[in-house]
Amino acid sequence: MTLTIGDTLKYIRSNKQYSQNKICINTLSRTALSKIENNKLSPTYTKLSYIVEKLDLDFKEFHYVQNNFSLQGKNLIINNFKLLSNNTEIDALKQLMALCDEYLATEPEDYIIKDILLVLQSLIMLHDGLPIENIVLNVSPVWERISRLDKWFLIEIYLINNILFTFDTSSAMPICIRLLEELEKYKALVNKPINISLQLNLAFMLLSEGNKHQAITYLNQAIILSRQLKRYDLLAVSQVRLGLASTPLNVSLINKGLSIISTIELADLEIQVKKEICIFTCPIKK
Incomplete structure (x- = not known):
């Protein structure tokens, strides 16, 4: 009440x-x-x-x-959306989708919650291996709205960060850099995991472009922040990508990251990271 x-x-x-x-x-x-x-x-x-x-x-x-020491309705959805650790948390994604559906049943024109729902649907589609063309089509209304805005506030930053994978690298990189610039204005307010996530996204795109030197810069920053926040899931991903960016390939660092993921029992993240390793190198056997 x-x-x-x-x-x-x-x-x-x-x-x-x-x-x-x-x-x-x-x-x-x-x-x-x-x-x-x-x-x-x-x-x-x-x-x-x-x-x-x-x-x-x-x-x-x-x-x-x-609100009787609780979050309700829209505030609960936005809070939980911002707290998502990674896009492999399928149960959390589905629970949040259910909250969105329930809220939109009474507030069907709330475009922020509609955007969040589309993003969550797209992340599930990605996990299920659906064609990227279908995912892009599903999430396109989100970017169509946000791209018209002169200023991005926190909720827009979180939304964009979760759909960066739908852009080609040449389009995504300037968007990601702008996101980091916008986040700088919130450095006294916002938690840092979103910064780490953006740096990891940038590093992945740079690796895809063969720009290992610049990727290493962002990955070193991500590792420092991950250790400060004791975010061992993000630390592990950072280490794996740093190993991939190293010349020669730093297999020891890659295995160190995989070991952390295995230790903290994030099975879905482990599958995703191993798939990523296969993109840049030969498959790694379990």
Whole structure:
């Protein structure tokens, strides 16, 4: 059950044992705060921002508390979409698709959730080995919308990152570089796994073009970030690709990456990485 703004503010303030006087210093009168907490006055955005700050929260936590310490609807879908570790998490993809279908049944014109659903469908299609032409056709409405935007915000960055595989290398590389530039604006806000993912995507494209030297630059950055975040799945992929980019081929580093994936029991990722190795070299036997 979602609380009202007033009930949420009162709940937080009273449980923090903050007096109304502590909240009402300069910008807000005690009478106004009392009316807001008792749902007799709707606060402006400026007033609400002030109160939330005085309660030592940000809006993300405020809305989380307001929704009974849970994420719901659109917020839940977007949050889970951003948290996807890799496109081999088939069960997670299908669960998220079900949430999208449920949400769109009541909000059929929400283009962000429609975009997320199309991306998820395309990732499932990729996993199932469907022709790339079919996948491109399925996901094309997402890029048609986003490509018209002058500015990409976080949700657009996550969407594009998940459809980069549908572009040819010459088209994908400048898009990926722009994504990294856009992410730089969010460096104090966004988690770094998306940066690692983009660097890995760039490295793969550079490897495909035979540009091993530049690929190694991005892979070294990805390895540093992966270790900092203890993201051993991304570290393993980075090591495998660095081994592939090395001259001569660094089989020891490739096997080290494969060993990590096997140890943390990511079977789908292991299959995907072994397929990738086969693209650049001879097949590796299990």
